[in-house]
Amino acid sequence: MTTTMQQPVIAGLGMTEIGKIYGKSVTDFSREAVQLAVADAGLKLSDIDGLIVHGGVAGSPGVELQRDLNLRDLSLLAELKTWGTNAAVMIQYAAMAVQTGQATTVVCVFADAPLRQPGGVGEQFAAANPKVSGWSGIKYATGIRSGPELIAMNTRRHMLKYGTTSEQLGHIAVAQREWALLNPTAQMTKPITLEDHQESRMIADPLRLLDCCLVSNGGIAVIVTTAGRAKDLAQPPVKMLGWSQQNPGFYEHADPDFGLVSGATVAGPKALGMAGLTVEDVDVVQFYDCFTWTVLVTLEDYGFCGKGEGGDFVSSGVLGPYGTFPMNTGGGQLSSFYLQGSTPVSEGIIQARGQAGARQVEKHDVVLVSNNGGSLDHHATLVLGSADT
Amino acid sequence: MVFGPVERDDDSAEFFDGAARGEFMMHRCEACGRVWSPSESVCGDCGAALSTWVAASGDAELRSWTVLHQRPHGKDGEVVQKVVGIGELVEGPWWWAPVVGIDQAGLRDGLPLRVGFAAAGDDERLPVFEAR
Numbered sequence: 001m002t003t004t005m006q007q008p009v010i011a012g013l014g015m016t017e018i019g020k021i022y023g024k025s026v027t028d029f030s031r032e033a034v035q036l037a038v039a040d041a042g043l044k045l046s047d048i049d050g051l052i053v054h055g056g057v058a059g060s061p062g063v064e065l066q067r068d069l070n071l072r073d074l075s076l077l078a079e080l081k082t083w084g085t086n087a088a089v090m091i092q093y094a095a096m097a098v099q100t101g102q103a104t105t106v107v108c109v110f111a112d113a114p115l116r117q118p119g120g121v122g123e124q125f126a127a128a129n130p131k132v133s134g135w136s137g138i139k140y141a142t143g144i145r146s147g148p149e150l151i152a153m154n155t156r157r158h159m160l161k162y163g164t165t166s167e168q169l170g171h172i173a174v175a176q177r178e179w180a181l182l183n184p185t186a187q188m189t190k191p192i193t194l195e196d197h198q199e200s201r202m203i204a205d206p207l208r209l210l211d212c213c214l215v216s217n218g219g220i221a222v223i224v225t226t227a228g229r230a231k232d233l234a235q236p237p238v239k240m241l242g243w244s245q246q247n248p249g250f251y252e253h254a255d256p257d258f259g260l261v262s263g264a265t266v267a268g269p270k271a272l273g274m275a276g277l278t279v280e281d282v283d284v285v286q287f288y289d290c291f292t293w294t295v296l297v298t299l300e301d302y303g304f305c306g307k308g309e310g311g312d313f314v315s316s317g318v319l320g321p322y323g324t325f326p327m328n329t330g331g332g333q334l335s336s337f338y339l340q341g342s343t344p345v346s347e348g349i350i351q352a353r354g355q356a357g358a359r360q361v362e363k364h365d366v367v368l369v370s371n372n373g374g375s376l377d378h379h380a381t382l383v384l385g386s387a388d389t
Numbered sequence: 390m391v392f393g394p395v396e397r398d399d400d401s402a403e404f405f406d407g408a409a410r411g412e413f414m415m416h417r418c419e420a421c422g423r424v425w426s427p428s429e430s431v432c433g434d435c436g437a438a439l440s441t442w443v444a445a446s447g448d449a450e451l452r453s454w455t456v457l458h459q460r461p462h463g464k465d466g467e468v469v470q471k472v473v474g475i476g477e478l479v480e481g482p483w484w485w486a487p488v489v490g491i492d493q494a495g496l497r498d499g500l501p502l503r504v505g506f507a508a509a510g511d512d513e514r515l516p517v518f519e520a521r
Contacts, residue, residue, distance in 0.1 A: 134398035135428040139485055141395035141509050143457050143473055152455035153475055153485075160453070160498045205456035251433045252426035252483045259453060 005228030008095035009237035010384070012041030012107070012223030013349050018337045019187045021217045022117040027061040029111035029219030031068055037107055037221035042234030045069060048223075050076030050103035052094060054086040056112025056340070065109070075103040083373030084288060085245065086110050087222070087341030088380035092243045094224035104229055110342045111219030147290060148212055150375045152204035155293040157259030159206065161308065166206050168311035169292040170197035173210045173334055175319035176289065180331025182321060182359035187214055188335040211292045213333035220342035222349070238352040239385035241366070242274030246379045262294075263379025264301035264370060271381040272368075279303045283363045284351050285325075286344035288372040289332040298370050326361040341371035345382065352384045365389045391471070391487045391517060394510030400430070403442050408514045413445040413504045415482055426482035449476035449518060451500040454488060476502050476518045488518045 014036030016029050024032075030053060038045050051074055053065050061068065063079050076097050082089045090108035097103045132140045144150060158164045174194055180186035192210060200209040230237040246263030272278055279302055287298045296310035304325075305313040318325040330336045330347040337343060348369040350356050366389060369382040397405040404427045407414035416425040416439035418432035425432065430439055454474035460466050474488040474496075488496070489505070501521040509515040 131396075132394060133396035134401050137395040137398075138401070138509075138515060141393040141515070142485060142487060143393075143459070143471055144485060149455055149457060149473065153453040153473075156453045156455060202456070202458045205458070207455075252428055252485075253433065254452075254477050254481050254483060258483075 003227050003239065005226060006099055007227040008098050008224055008240040009227050009230045010091070010222055010240065010349055011225045011230040011233045011235060011237055012037040012043065012221070013235075013346060014038070014040055014221040015346060016111075016219045018185065018216050018218030018339065020115055022115070024113060024217065026055055026059045026111045026113050026219075027065065027068060029113060029217065030061045030065055030109045030221075033109050033111060033219035033221035034065075034069060034107050037223050040235060041223050043105065043223070045071065047105050048107050049074055050094060050097055050106030052076070052090045052106065052108045053079045054081065054090055054110045055079070056110065056114065058113040061111070076106055083378055084290065084340045085371040085373045085378045085380040087220070087345040088243070088369065088371035088382050089245060089341070091222055091224055091240070091345065091382065092245070092380065095240045095243065098224055098226050105223060105225045107221050107223050109219060109221040110339060112339060113217045114215055115217045147375070148204040148207050151291050151293060152207045154259035154375060155206055155291070158293065158297065161260060162311065164296065164311040166208070167194060167198065168315045169211055169296065170194045171315045171319060172289070172292040172295050173197050175314075175323070176328045176332045177335045178320045178322075179329050179359055180335035183330045183336055184357075186331040186336040187216065188331065207291060207293070210334075213290045214335070214338045216337040216339055218337065218339055220339055220346050222345065236353050236387040238349050239387075239389055240382065241277070241385045241389065242271040242381075242383035244270035244274070244381045247377060250377065259376070260297070260307070262297050262301050262372065262376050264298050264381065267379050267381040268302040271383045275383045275385075277366060277383065282366050282368045283326070284329060284348070284361045284367045285327045286348040286351070286367065286369045287328060287332070288341065288344055288370050289328055289334050290338070290372065292334065294372055295328070298372070302368065302370075321359065329356065329359050329361060341380070344369050344371065348382065348384050352386045354386065391489060391507045392509035392515050395513060395515070397513065401427070403427075405513055407442070407444065408506055408516060411506055413447060413478070413484075413516050414442045415445050415478070415480060417441045417443045424480045424482065426484065445478050445480055445482075445504065447504040448479045448521060449484075449502040449504060450479070451475070451488070451496065451502055451518070452477045452483065452498060454496055456493060472496070474518060476504075484516065486516050486518050491520050
């Protein structure tokens with residue numbers, strides 16, 4: 001592929017310590033992640049001329065992070081709120097900014113701190129009842145408090161229509177745990193079996209504990225610049241070959257596709273098309289995996305298998321470090337850590353750079369990354385290329 | 390108690406009033422006549438703002454469900470199972486609500502349902518789905 005000097009590339013990645021890390025706020029993690037990304041790229045903070053921030057459930061640094069980092073003369077400054085698609089979406093806007101020349105070196109940062117130290121001051125806030133009113137209050141009063149309850153009903157639809165089973169979902173969980181065991185920073189360090197998955201505590205039937213992602217504190221920042229600028233920097237550039245979003249919208253009305261199809265059906269071909277590629281060209285995939293079901297639907301929607309065939313695909317032996325389909329190679333949100341869209345994005349960058357150590361996939365020229373948000377509300381795709389692509 | 394407490398707001402006041410009367414109120418678009426869930430504010434077909442309310446027949450079909458495994462008495466207490474489902478009103482809107490009085494083994498796509506009502510906190514009532 002010919003790379004122009006204006007080709008947007010990822011030149012810096014900063015990851016704080018992630019997991020049960022207490023005593024730091026979302027702003028603390030955001031600041032630290034930006035500083036780590038700048039150091040990773042071989043830049044100085046004063047080289048940054050664009051900043052995009054995104055908060056988590058525990059708050060946001062806001063555009064005041066500029067002040068916090070003492071950044072001057074920013075040509076791009078924004079706070080976004082796009083739920084789980086945050087990382088891919090921020091990076092897309094940064095890419096467009098450097099393509100046009102609006103900015104040259106943009107840092108995108110996401111952080112969250114949902115975990116409170118047990119018994120600490122934060123515990124009091126966490127235990128307080130939220131204001132329960134109106135339409136969302138009705139769902140809350142019904143017992144629909146968060147992701148698992150809603151996504152359980154999507155999963156059920158998929159099972160009813162295509163015969164997908166809990167055991168098939170379990171194959172996803174087991175394979176990703178195998179990858180996590182090769183990842184020194186993964187939160188989960190013990191292997192699991194299919195029996196472990198089947199015996200894990202039921203959260204919202206049919207979703208069990210091992211179908212659900214982790215909870216983590218931490219921050220991740222990514223620096224986007226042009227290929228021309230990145231030539232002089234410290235890391236092999238990760239090319240942004242293509243990108244897209246699809247936010248389908250949804251009426252609470254009869255819908256035969258509900259629970260069965262995500263925005264990846266539209267976003268996948270669009271992003272790959274921008275890159276001049278198809279799914280056949282993809283070497284490694286990093287899928288948003290807040291739940292095992294999300295992975296299965298994404299596989300189908302991108303076209304790695306037919307609609308409804310996801311269960312057969314994931315239980316065919318292709319997953320895991322010893323299979324032929326490298327997916328969620330750091331362990332994902334299920335077994336490594338959960339910082340929403342930043343989880344698959346960061347692992348995609350590490351693989352594309354060839355820096356994944358024991359879990360490095362040999363052929364890593366084209367990495368497909370998905371981000372999801374809400375239930376089936378938000379989707380974004382990135383197509384990343386290695387320095388050799 | 391199948392519902393926790395909930396407060397009404399301006400958008401949902403008519404709906405809560407209907408529930409108190411034992412009626413499931415939906416929106417009907419004045420411009421094109423399509424019927425929508427009470428929680429919608431804009432007609433999905435023609436874009437008109439939804440302001441007219443009409444009572445549903447109360448007949449529905451089950452489209453999906455989950456079984457919540459709750460521990461109301463703490464981590465070591467007994468697990469209480471509660472079925473929450475998506476019911477498709479015969480008029481078209483979907484509604485998420487507890488499914489009561491139906492054996493879990495009998496749950497299936499298309500199961501005929503009827504809207505009932507149950508207390509939500511001290512002051513309000515909300516719809517549930519029962520066997521039809």
